Amino acid sequence: MHALPGLANTMAPRKPYVVFVTGDHEYSGELTLPLIAAELEKNYGMRTKVLKAYPDYNAEKDIPGLEALKEADLAVFFLRWRLLPKEQLTYIDDYLKSGKPVMGFRTTTHAFNYPDGDDRKTWNAFGEFAFGSPPGWGGKAAHTHYGHKSTTDVTIIPEAAKNPILTGVEPSFHVASWLYRVLPDYPAKGSVPLLMGKSVNPDKEAIDNPVAWTWQNQWGGKTFMTTLGHPEDFQVESVQRLVINAIHWELGKPVPKQWKGKLDINVPYGHPKKS
Structure with missing residues:
Protein backbone atom coordinates (compact mmCIF):
# COMPACT_ATOMS: atom_id res chain seq x y z
CA MET A 1 0.00 0.00 0.00
CA HIS A 2 1.11 3.53 -0.67
CA ALA A 3 0.45 6.46 1.62
CA LEU A 4 -1.87 9.05 0.26
CA PRO A 5 -0.03 12.13 -1.06
CA GLY A 6 0.57 14.63 1.70
CA LEU A 7 -0.82 12.39 4.46
CA ALA A 8 2.48 12.16 6.32
CA ASN A 9 2.72 15.91 6.40
CA THR A 10 -0.68 16.29 8.06
CA MET A 11 0.21 14.24 11.13
CA ALA A 12 0.82 16.50 14.11
CA PRO A 13 4.29 16.15 15.65
CA ARG A 14 4.41 14.47 19.05
CA LYS A 15 4.26 17.00 21.84
CA PRO A 16 7.11 16.84 24.38
CA TYR A 17 5.96 15.37 27.69
CA VAL A 18 7.17 17.14 30.85
CA VAL A 19 6.58 15.50 34.24
CA PHE A 20 6.86 17.63 37.38
CA VAL A 21 7.60 15.83 40.67
CA THR A 22 6.77 17.92 43.75
CA GLY A 23 6.88 17.57 47.52
CA ASP A 24 8.95 20.12 49.46
CA HIS A 25 7.38 20.99 52.87
CA GLU A 26 7.97 24.72 52.57
CA TYR A 27 8.15 26.46 49.20
CA SER A 28 4.76 25.53 47.72
CA GLY A 29 6.26 23.84 44.68
CA GLU A 30 3.05 21.85 44.41
CA LEU A 31 1.29 25.17 43.70
CA THR A 32 3.84 27.09 41.62
CA LEU A 33 4.89 24.35 39.21
CA PRO A 34 1.33 23.55 38.04
CA LEU A 35 1.16 27.17 36.84
CA ILE A 36 4.36 26.65 34.85
CA ALA A 37 2.92 23.41 33.49
CA ALA A 38 -0.30 25.11 32.42
CA GLU A 39 1.69 27.77 30.56
CA LEU A 40 3.69 25.10 28.73
CA GLU A 41 0.46 23.48 27.59
CA LYS A 42 -1.30 26.72 26.68
CA ASN A 43 1.44 28.56 24.83
CA TYR A 44 4.39 26.26 24.12
CA GLY A 45 2.96 23.08 22.62
CA MET A 46 3.82 20.65 25.41
CA ARG A 47 2.03 17.97 27.41
CA THR A 48 2.55 17.97 31.17
CA LYS A 49 1.78 16.04 34.32
CA VAL A 50 2.26 17.31 37.87
CA LEU A 51 2.82 14.73 40.61
CA LYS A 52 2.28 15.68 44.25
CA ALA A 53 3.07 14.15 47.63
CA TYR A 54 0.11 12.30 49.14
CA PRO A 55 -1.93 13.21 51.08
CA ASP A 56 -0.22 16.63 51.25
CA TYR A 57 3.15 18.36 50.81
CA ASN A 58 4.30 17.27 54.30
CA ALA A 59 3.76 13.58 53.50
CA GLU A 60 7.25 12.25 52.84
CA LYS A 61 6.64 8.62 51.90
CA ASP A 62 4.36 8.67 48.87
CA ILE A 63 4.30 10.48 45.51
CA PRO A 64 1.71 8.59 43.45
CA GLY A 65 2.07 8.38 39.69
CA LEU A 66 5.85 8.22 39.30
CA GLU A 67 5.38 5.58 36.60
CA ALA A 68 4.69 8.59 34.35
CA LEU A 69 8.46 9.03 34.21
CA LYS A 70 8.61 6.01 31.89
CA GLU A 71 7.05 8.18 29.15
CA ALA A 72 8.55 11.55 30.14
CA ASP A 73 10.85 13.55 27.88
CA LEU A 74 11.85 15.80 30.80
CA ALA A 75 11.57 15.30 34.56
CA VAL A 76 11.39 18.40 36.77
CA PHE A 77 11.98 17.91 40.50
CA PHE A 78 11.08 20.16 43.43
CA LEU A 79 11.59 17.87 46.42
CA ARG A 80 12.75 18.16 50.00
CA TRP A 81 13.68 15.39 52.42
CA ARG A 82 11.46 12.65 51.05
CA LEU A 83 11.44 9.04 52.29
CA LEU A 84 9.99 7.34 49.23
CA PRO A 85 9.69 3.55 49.08
CA LYS A 86 12.03 1.57 46.84
CA GLU A 87 9.42 0.90 44.20
CA GLN A 88 8.94 4.65 43.70
CA LEU A 89 12.67 5.33 43.70
CA THR A 90 13.01 2.74 40.95
CA TYR A 91 11.04 4.94 38.55
CA ILE A 92 13.39 7.86 39.26
CA ASP A 93 16.44 5.62 38.99
CA ASP A 94 15.32 4.19 35.65
CA TYR A 95 14.63 7.68 34.34
CA LEU A 96 18.07 8.95 35.33
CA LYS A 97 19.82 5.96 33.81
CA SER A 98 17.96 6.51 30.54
CA GLY A 99 20.09 9.63 30.01
CA LYS A 100 17.06 11.87 29.62
CA PRO A 101 17.23 15.48 30.88
CA VAL A 102 16.49 16.60 34.42
CA MET A 103 15.65 19.94 36.03
CA GLY A 104 15.78 20.75 39.73
CA PHE A 105 14.61 23.57 42.00
CA ARG A 106 16.06 24.74 45.31
CA THR A 107 15.54 22.06 48.00
CA THR A 108 16.07 19.33 45.43
CA THR A 109 19.72 19.58 46.54
CA HIS A 110 18.45 17.70 49.60
CA ALA A 111 15.56 15.82 48.04
CA PHE A 112 15.89 12.73 50.26
CA ASN A 113 16.70 12.17 53.93
CA TYR A 114 17.10 8.47 54.66
CA PRO A 115 18.58 7.56 58.08
CA ASP A 116 21.86 5.81 58.79
CA ALA A 130 21.66 14.13 39.26
CA PHE A 131 22.39 17.88 39.29
CA GLY A 132 26.00 18.50 40.27
CA SER A 133 24.87 20.23 43.48
CA PRO A 134 26.10 19.56 47.02
CA PRO A 135 25.18 16.04 48.24
CA GLY A 136 22.48 16.96 50.73
CA TRP A 137 22.07 19.66 53.35
CA GLY A 138 24.89 20.74 55.68
CA GLY A 139 27.65 18.21 56.16
CA LYS A 140 31.15 18.46 54.73
CA ALA A 141 29.88 20.47 51.76
CA ALA A 142 28.78 23.25 54.16
CA HIS A 143 25.60 23.52 52.11
CA THR A 144 23.50 26.06 53.96
CA HIS A 145 21.89 29.46 53.46
CA TYR A 146 22.27 33.02 54.70
CA GLY A 147 19.20 33.47 56.88
CA HIS A 148 15.45 33.62 56.41
CA LYS A 149 15.44 37.42 56.70
CA SER A 150 17.81 37.83 53.76
CA THR A 151 17.04 38.18 50.06
CA THR A 152 19.22 37.84 46.96
CA ASP A 153 20.46 40.07 44.16
CA VAL A 154 20.95 37.98 41.00
CA THR A 155 23.16 38.86 38.04
CA ILE A 156 23.99 37.16 34.77
CA ILE A 157 27.52 35.76 34.79
CA PRO A 158 29.25 37.66 31.94
CA GLU A 159 30.78 34.55 30.34
CA ALA A 160 27.28 33.04 30.08
CA ALA A 161 25.51 36.11 28.71
CA LYS A 162 24.94 34.57 25.27
CA ASN A 163 23.61 31.28 26.60
CA PRO A 164 20.16 30.68 25.07
CA ILE A 165 18.69 29.90 28.48
CA LEU A 166 19.29 33.54 29.42
CA THR A 167 17.38 34.93 26.44
CA GLY A 168 15.23 37.80 27.69
CA VAL A 169 16.52 37.47 31.26
CA GLU A 170 17.43 40.84 32.78
CA PRO A 171 21.16 41.39 33.49
CA SER A 172 20.27 41.84 37.17
CA PHE A 173 17.14 41.28 39.23
CA HIS A 174 16.10 40.72 42.83
CA VAL A 175 14.47 37.64 44.38
CA ALA A 176 13.00 36.73 47.76
CA SER A 177 15.03 33.52 48.12
CA TRP A 178 17.70 33.52 50.79
CA LEU A 179 20.92 32.57 49.04
CA TYR A 180 22.09 28.95 49.16
CA ARG A 181 25.79 28.30 49.59
CA VAL A 182 27.16 25.74 47.14
CA LEU A 183 30.78 26.90 46.78
CA PRO A 184 33.63 26.03 46.93
CA ASP A 185 33.14 22.46 45.71
CA TYR A 186 29.92 22.85 43.73
CA PRO A 187 28.46 23.11 41.19
CA ALA A 188 30.30 20.03 39.96
CA LYS A 189 33.23 20.03 37.59
CA GLY A 190 32.12 20.57 34.02
CA SER A 191 29.12 22.67 34.98
CA VAL A 192 28.28 25.97 33.28
CA PRO A 193 27.20 28.58 35.86
CA LEU A 194 24.63 31.00 34.45
CA LEU A 195 23.55 33.28 37.29
CA MET A 196 25.33 34.57 40.40
CA GLY A 197 23.59 35.46 43.66
CA LYS A 198 24.64 38.05 46.25
CA SER A 199 23.02 37.83 49.67
CA VAL A 200 21.25 40.97 50.90
CA ASN A 201 21.01 41.34 54.69
CA PRO A 202 22.68 37.97 55.43
CA ASP A 203 22.81 36.56 58.96
CA LYS A 204 26.52 35.68 58.66
CA GLU A 205 29.50 36.51 56.49
CA ALA A 206 28.35 35.81 52.96
CA ILE A 207 30.05 35.03 49.67
CA ASP A 208 28.48 35.22 46.24
CA ASN A 209 27.24 31.86 44.96
CA PRO A 210 25.92 30.52 41.65
CA VAL A 211 22.13 30.17 41.70
CA ALA A 212 21.65 28.48 38.30
CA TRP A 213 23.82 26.21 36.17
CA THR A 214 23.79 23.51 33.53
CA TRP A 215 25.71 20.24 33.65
CA GLN A 216 25.78 16.76 32.18
CA ASN A 217 25.34 13.92 34.64
CA GLN A 218 27.08 10.55 34.48
CA TRP A 219 24.32 9.02 32.36
CA GLY A 220 24.62 11.74 29.75
CA GLY A 221 21.49 13.57 30.88
CA LYS A 222 21.34 17.31 30.38
CA THR A 223 20.87 19.04 33.70
CA PHE A 224 19.53 22.45 34.67
CA MET A 225 19.60 23.30 38.36
CA THR A 226 18.58 26.46 40.18
CA THR A 227 18.68 27.13 43.91
CA LEU A 228 15.89 29.68 43.41
CA GLY A 229 12.37 28.54 44.16
CA HIS A 230 10.72 30.73 46.81
CA PRO A 231 7.14 31.24 45.58
CA GLU A 232 7.78 34.97 45.23
CA ASP A 233 10.72 34.20 42.92
CA PHE A 234 8.20 32.86 40.41
CA GLN A 235 6.54 36.28 40.29
CA VAL A 236 9.71 37.75 38.75
CA GLU A 237 9.46 37.79 34.97
CA SER A 238 13.17 37.03 34.52
CA VAL A 239 12.75 33.88 36.62
CA GLN A 240 9.73 32.86 34.55
CA ARG A 241 11.71 33.32 31.33
CA LEU A 242 14.67 31.45 32.77
CA VAL A 243 12.47 28.44 33.57
CA ILE A 244 10.58 28.38 30.27
CA ASN A 245 13.84 28.80 28.32
CA ALA A 246 15.58 26.09 30.33
CA ILE A 247 12.75 23.64 29.72
CA HIS A 248 13.07 24.21 25.97
CA TRP A 249 16.86 23.85 26.15
CA GLU A 250 16.55 20.62 28.12
CA LEU A 251 14.25 19.22 25.44
CA GLY A 252 16.65 20.16 22.65
CA LYS A 253 14.25 22.77 21.34
CA PRO A 254 15.12 26.38 20.48
CA VAL A 255 14.07 28.85 23.17
CA PRO A 256 10.83 30.63 22.27
CA LYS A 257 11.32 33.32 19.66
CA GLN A 258 8.40 35.21 21.12
CA TRP A 259 7.78 35.51 24.85
CA LYS A 260 4.10 34.97 25.51
CA GLY A 261 4.04 37.40 28.40
CA LYS A 262 4.40 37.45 32.16
CA LEU A 263 2.60 34.71 34.07
CA ASP A 264 0.24 35.54 36.91
CA ILE A 265 1.79 33.60 39.77
CA ASN A 266 0.67 34.59 43.24
CA VAL A 267 1.37 31.70 45.59
CA PRO A 268 1.92 32.33 49.31
CA TYR A 269 5.02 31.31 51.23
CA GLY A 270 4.54 29.89 54.66
CA HIS A 271 4.60 26.13 54.96
CA PRO A 272 5.42 25.41 58.60
CA LYS A 273 8.84 23.75 58.30
CA LYS A 274 11.95 25.82 57.56
CA SER A 275 15.15 25.44 55.51
Missing part, protein backbone atom coordinates in the same frame (compact mmCIF):
# COMPACT_ATOMS: atom_id res chain seq x y z
CA GLY A 117 21.60 2.09 58.14
CA ASP A 118 18.89 2.46 55.51
CA ASP A 119 19.99 0.93 52.19
CA ARG A 120 18.32 3.86 50.41
CA LYS A 121 20.65 6.37 52.06
CA THR A 122 22.72 6.75 48.88
CA TRP A 123 19.71 8.69 47.55
CA ASN A 124 20.50 11.46 50.02
CA ALA A 125 23.14 12.50 47.47
CA PHE A 126 20.55 12.80 44.68
CA GLY A 127 21.39 16.48 44.25
CA GLU A 128 25.01 15.61 43.58
CA PHE A 129 24.64 12.73 41.15
